[in-house]
Amino acid sequence: MTTIPSRIPSRRPAPVDLLVHGGDVLTVDEAGTVVPDGAVAVRDGEIVEVGPAEELRARYAAADTLDATGCLVLPGLVNAHTHLAMTLLRGRADDVTLQGFLERVLRWESELLSADNVATAIRVAIAESVRAGVTSALDMYWFHEAAERVAREAGWRLHTGPTFMDVPDAADGIAYEDRLEWARRDLAGRTRRPGTRPVLFAHSAYTLSPEQLTGIGALAREFGALLHIHAAENATEVATVEVRHGKRPVELLDSLGLLGPDLLLAHAVDLTGAEIAALARTGTSVAHCPVSNLKLGCGIAPVPRMLSAGVTVGLGTDGAVSANTLDVLRALGLAALVHKADGDPTAVGAEQAVRMATIEGARALGLGAELGSLEAGKRADLIVLDLSGPHLAPRHDLWSTLAYAARADDVRDTLVDGRVLMRDRTLTTLDEGAALGDLAALVSRSGLV
Numbered sequence: 001m002t003t004i005p006s007r008i009p010s011r012r013p014a015p016v017d018l019l020v021h022g023g024d025v026l027t028v029d030e031a032g033t034v035v036p037d038g039a040v041a042v043r044d045g046e047i048v049e050v051g052p053a054e055e056l057r058a059r060y061a062a063a064d065t066l067d068a069t070g071c072l073v074l075p076g077l078v079n080a081h082t083h084l085a086m087t088l089l090r091g092r093a094d095d096v097t098l099q100g101f102l103e104r105v106l107r108w109e110s111e112l113l114s115a116d117n118v119a120t121a122i123r124v125a126i127a128e129s130v131r132a133g134v135t136s137a138l139d140m141y142w143f144h145e146a147a148e149r150v151a152r153e154a155g156w157r158l159h160t161g162p163t164f165m166d167v168p169d170a171a172d173g174i175a176y177e178d179r180l181e182w183a184r185r186d187l188a189g190r191t192r193r194p195g196t197r198p199v200l201f202a203h204s205a206y207t208l209s210p211e212q213l214t215g216i217g218a219l220a221r222e223f224g225a226l227l228h229i230h231a232a233e234n235a236t237e238v239a240t241v242e243v244r245h246g247k248r249p250v251e252l253l254d255s256l257g258l259l260g261p262d263l264l265l266a267h268a269v270d271l272t273g274a275e276i277a278a279l280a281r282t283g284t285s286v287a288h289c290p291v292s293n294l295k296l297g298c299g300i301a302p303v304p305r306m307l308s309a310g311v312t313v314g315l316g317t318d319g320a321v322s323a324n325t326l327d328v329l330r331a332l333g334l335a336a337l338v339h340k341a342d343g344d345p346t347a348v349g350a351e352q353a354v355r356m357a358t359i360e361g362a363r364a365l366g367l368g369a370e371l372g373s374l375e376a377g378k379r380a381d382l383i384v385l386d387l388s389g390p391h392l393a394p395r396h397d398l399w400s401t402l403a404y405a406a407r408a409d410d411v412r413d414t415l416v417d418g419r420v421l422m423r424d425r426t427l428t429t430l431d432e433g434a435a436l437g438d439l440a441a442l443v444s445r446s447g448l449v
């Protein structure tokens with residue numbers, strides 16, 4: 001007797017590590033696809049498939065599951081400019097100008113900083129970020145090796161590397177003339193992991209000479225590294241650079257041949273039309289930091305003009321001394337509001353602001369192919385937002401919900417590389433109580449209180 005084979009071969013479910021299922025999946029792909037009652041299948045830290053929950057439940061056998069029913073699943077937020085360890089000084093330099101702020105902070109840093117103290121502060125900063133749904137950050141600071149160690153232990157994605165700032169008494173004790181070699185050794189020793197790239201930080205055109213900037217740029221190019229720099233943060237900075245070098249910061253960077261797709265500017269508040277055109281022409285990206293810019297009275301970056309010129313704009317919080325928060329959702333909300341102040345309510349719409357906090361931030365870092373949206377082949381950096389709060393009801397438009405109504409404490413689960421770092425609002429890889437205790441002890445030891 002022969003059996004007649006079924007016309008539809010029964011396929012055994014494919015094994016995956018995790019299935020996040022139920023809830024609406026806001027993919028933030030090019031088309032802005034939303035999958036109602038959707039699912040995301042994850043294997044080896046990578047998204048295998050995004051689709052209707054019913055189909056993915058049948059197609060995959062998951063070792064672990066996360067029920068997102070009644071929630072919104074979206075890409076993890078990307079903090080495109082911060083100084084995480086400055087959490088140590090949160091609330092210590094408020095209501096001052098940028099220049100007054102820098103004066104105070106630089107003095108404290110040279111007295112306070114050590115690898116251990118940076119590690120203590122970073123632990124709290126990562127806890128705050130994970131709670132706020134931030135899955136990666138571009139972090140410019142001293143003692144980046146200590147920061148990387150803590151981030152690795154927590155399973156969190158930190159984009160960092162050597163920083164250049166020619167100031168007396170560098171906080172890490174490395175003399176300026178030794179820094180290029182130190183940075184070269186750092187870059188040479190790195191292995192490329194998915195969702196990361198080498199990074200170099202040049203603090204600014206007012207703490208580095210044109211020759212120093214050129215040398216740092218050459219080193220970045222040699223290793224295919226992203227170069228990140230503060231530029232045109234306020235009018236005083238622009239005037240300082242102009243008096244010293246006869247050119248505004250962006251003009252100076254352009255004349256040195258440093259603009260390009262591997263350069264990311266932080267702030268870019270004080271720009272001329274010609275400078276915006278130069279950023280667009282060269283593919284230079286910008287990290288917009290509205291909270292910090294407003295608090296330091298720096299002004300409002302010309303984001304609508306940059307966007308219409310085609311400049312890639314991500315969102316940053318800046319450090320917790322200048323912005324007092326690492327909450328990217330807050331920056332997102334402000335980015336969607338502050339540009340309307342000139343009288344145009346269409347400036348930076350809700351969807352545009354959400355994209356800036358996700359895929360555009362990833363693109364600004366040169367990692368748009370690996371991060372920033374929920375698509376097969378990308379890293380599984382995603383968050384689950386609890387939509388049950390009254391402040392989120394009803395939901396006519398998910399972009400609007402995120403930009404104008406959602407809060408950091410609505411984030412329920414945070415995943416990086418498919419690993420759950422926060423499950424049901426409990427951190428799974430960081431001892432938050434111990435981290436806060438260590439920070440409090442450090443602050444009281446340091447004489448800051």
Ligand SMILES: [Zn+2]
Pocket residue numbers: 081082083230266318319
């Ligand atoms: Zn900054």
